[in-house]
Amino acid sequence: MQHVEMLFRFIGGLGMFLYGMNVMADGLQKSAGNKMKHLLEFLTRNRLMGILVGAGVTAIIQSSSATTVMVVGFVNAGLMNLTQAVGVIMGANIGTTVTAWLVSMSEWGAFLKPEFFAPLLIGIGAFMMLFSKKEKIVDVSEILVGFGVLFIGLNFMSGAITPYRDAPIFSEAFRVLGRNPILGMLAGLAVTALIQSSSASVGILQTLAANGLVNWSSAVFITLGQNIGTCVTALLSSLGAHKTAKRAAVIHLLFNAIGAVVFGLLMFVVFTVNRAWASSEINSVGISMFHTFFNITNTLLLYPFGNLLVKLSGMIVKDDGEEEQAEEAFELPHIESRFLETPSFAVEGALKETVRMGELAIAHVELVFDAIRTGSQKRVDKAVRLEQNMNEYEKKMTEYLAQISKGSLTDHQRLIINDLFYTVSDLERISDHCDNLAELTQTMISDGLHFSMEAMQGFEEIAGLTVDAVKAAVLARETEKMAYVQQVVQIEDEIDDLEEDLRTQHINRLAHNECSAARGVIFLDMLSNIERISDHANNVVGYVADEKEG
Incomplete structure (x- = not known):
């Protein structure tokens, strides 16, 4: 019966975590208002500006998948070219690391532990929501409530996992994933593709890490897989789009996959040399640090090859010429699902x-x-x-x-x-x-x-x-x-x-x-x-x- 209770507790915590993230993102979006629109107005052919815009928008909406899906929509509508899209996609990967740092706040100090201040945030937010009619205050209250529910959910998940910290199944599973980079990356990819959010899947991994269940090698390879898995949403979104929009989704996949392969090979060599580090425990802050390091470094490495990514996407998604003309009959380019x-x-x-x-x-x-x-x-x-x-x-x-x-x-x-x-x-x-x-x-x-x-x-x-x-x-x-x-x-x-x-x-x-x-x-x-x-x-x-x- 205890195992069933812990399972329910974990599922409930996961639900609160996902719901809190969604409520917080809604509040942030409404609070930002037209500021995100103005961010896009700053977008030029300058790829560096695109990176900044992509990072900023993703930090606001708390989802690199959503940002990339929007990029596919903009490209499909002819409002953005592939050169601009490359920069925004790179920036989106950097922006998504913000969520990981929020999740790891519980390990920054006793004052920042979720069980300490999350209930207070929910209480303040609820009172603001109930007793204020001002739109701005209500938007802020949504952010506070979402933030609090997110951390309460994390606390529930962590509490459900704590009794199983010494269970051999977890240590064995992560040991296998850590020794086999391909299995680790596939696991991260599968979970992220399933829940359609790299931020959420990284958050789940961080919760396991906070309970001492994850080692460095498995965390690194799973995180790399999560970065590839986040591309699935944009790829699915591009299925009914023009060839150019499909290429934008492919650029996202190429960018993350190339980075994951390069880092995967490098880290495999490092962990082979230093097995003690590979098998040592990693905490949620360590995952945040690697997640951020990977995305920033990957952007720096591939930034000079943006035009090459565009060409590669053209080779993968070839233009047959006729389809594009047939689809131009009657379109409303500015409205996209x-x-x-x-x-x-x-x-x-x-x-x-x-x-x-x-x-x-x-x-x-x-x-x-x-x-x-x-x-x-x-x-x-x-x-x-x-x-x-x-x-x-x-x-x-x-x-x-x-x-x-x-x-x-x-x-x-x-x-x-x-x-x-x-x-x-x-x-x-x-x-x-x-x-x-x-x-x-x-x-x-x-x-x-x-x-x-x-x-x-x-x-x-x-x-x-x-x-x-x-x-x-x-x-x-x-x-x-x-x-x-x-x-x-x-x-x-x-x-x-x-x-x-x-x-x-x-x-x-x-x-x-x-x-x-x-x-x-x-x-x-x-x-x-x-x-x-x-x-x-x-x-x-x-x-x-x-x-x-x-």
């Missing part, structure tokens, strides 16, 4: 893609107005096809925004996502009105109808204002500048007044038989649709204004 791992990136991608949808709406408005001017059948047909694209855009964007809304967001990010739901709908409605205008133009072409000079002058005036309104609305969404918001509000008022005047003038022409009933009905319907386009543009800037006030 891989970005959902980090909500701040997902929100930023959704914003950029909404702006692209807005630019497509501008093109649609200009195209259909040009079709009215020229009576061109080709422009009418193209406008109809654009409306189909806008429908597809709305569908994909709505699905993606729904996925983002399920994630861990700040109040401001949640407000933005809610507004984007409405913005996407308004942009699609603009397209619907353009489609109505295209149908009315088609009727005019089929029936051989033409507007009078007075009607066309009125159309040109209201059409010009409407195009200006939609353009300013998209710029307001992109830049969040209130000047564009005010511009749209002013134009929309002018369009309302102008639409009423033009409607009155046209009814007078109908009353004096200066215009046929068929042309009159079409013109009035066109005015109604054009005025509705400006209304939707006004809605778009209204959401931006709400965000600024919020």
Whole structure:
């Protein structure tokens, strides 16, 4: 019965450790907000800057796997080239060592032992979470609670293992793994691939080491295997991606595998010469030191060969040329399921893609107005096809925004996502009105109808204002500048007044038989649709204004 209790204790501790890590990472991400977005904005073709960015982002989100998955997504979306990706991947491996140092804090001194301060952190965090309504304070409380639960979980795991410190099965197992580098690396790889986190698998190894169950040789080879195992997540993520994204995942594998092989051979020689060191016990701080030393040294060694890694990935994932062209039919490059791992990136991608949808709406408005001017059948047909694209855009964007809304967001990010739901709908409605205008133009072409000079002058005036309104609305969404918001509000008022005047003038022409009933009905319907386009543009800037006030 005691063995079952210890097993339950270990499983429960592992669960708390993983949950605490997840809660802490969520709190860190929300607390960082758009800072991670700005980190990426600093990313240039300079590989050194990429290393710093990769390390910084990974330290924040507490997962090199998540960072690399995002890199695969950026490369797949065309937002990052392979040269930039190499640097970020190198930096991600360095950033992931932060978690190992956090886990080893229990061996820094009595004051830092988990059982000493973790309950206090959870208590403080819980009170802050319950009694504060300020978003920043709630984010900090999540970090504290996650931090505390993480260490309580470690303490549970450690307590479950303590009775078995002298059990021969553990010493024998790690002795075998220590003598056989391949077995040790495979064990580390398998565990990491299974739980999809090198940080978590290193944490488990450190817990065993803290109880005196792990020797130096087995720890080194298992850690090297864990660094290879972390590549599995990115490789799986790249399965449905473009060839370039697959190459980014392969670069991650090459970088870690080459480093592991080189270090594995070197350490095998060292441990063969110094068997006493190889069989001596290692503690969690020692694992943190080796983990950090390996990743930093591996980065320094392979940094000059970044371009060679890119070439090797091209040799492994060969370009067949045709597949890439076939996949370019209709894509939304800024929205990627891989970005959902980090909500701040997902929100930023959704914003950029909404702006692209807005630019497509501008093109649609200009195209259909040009079709009215020229009576061109080709422009009418193209406008109809654009409306189909806008429908597809709305569908994909709505699905993606729904996925983002399920994630861990700040109040401001949640407000933005809610507004984007409405913005996407308004942009699609603009397209619907353009489609109505295209149908009315088609009727005019089929029936051989033409507007009078007075009607066309009125159309040109209201059409010009409407195009200006939609353009300013998209710029307001992109830049969040209130000047564009005010511009749209002013134009929309002018369009309302102008639409009423033009409607009155046209009814007078109908009353004096200066215009046929068929042309009159079409013109009035066109005015109604054009005025509705400006209304939707006004809605778009209204959401931006709400965000600024919020």
